[in-house]
Amino acid sequence: MSLSKTFTHVANRVAHAAGMPMTFIACCAIIVVWAATGPLLGFSDTWQLIINTGTTIITFLMVFLIQNTQNRDGAAMQAKLDELIRVGKGQNRFIGIEHLTEAEVEEFRKRCERAAKRAERAATE
Template structure:
């Protein structure tokens, strides 16, 4: 069931995001609007477009959420593998499970480390310049 829905969600998201689908929907709205005078801009005429768009939006929320969840999980698995197989710190594997507070602390630590690295690089470049080395 999961694989079948994943295939459906991928296809639906692909087609929903295509220019031809946009143009078809735009055409439908234009036809609906042009029919307004024919139906006297009645409540039923308005209800048709409201109901149609509500149903499509409701269903597309689940399709899009499914594709985003899978894309996010796949991206996270790829990043975890890159971290695991490199000299990066393995403590970053699985950080998507941390709380917001823990993520803020980790981000602050990484930002401080980046500032220290940038300062060390600037000192090194300054020393090279002082010795007359090209930078």
């Protein structure tokens, strides 16, 4: 299996597992256990370092895994929408607008709003 496919597989599995209620409960349990050991360890620097290091590492890795998953989901959704526009009655000029600048996308949005208002006025007349 290629590195890309392996990473995609792992990213999907981790992102799915991270969103499960049991994962949240397990994380809460870890925090409770860590907090409960504070008095036993005298709230030492090592005690604090354990949670700080653990959460930093997990957060750092999760950012990349979740971003990868979101990028793929967004690209897949965009491809589906583009196909619906292409085969439907939508205007093909909307295909690929996700590659425009923020200002250009905002201009498209304003044009759509103006067109919708014109259509609404025409329907009520």
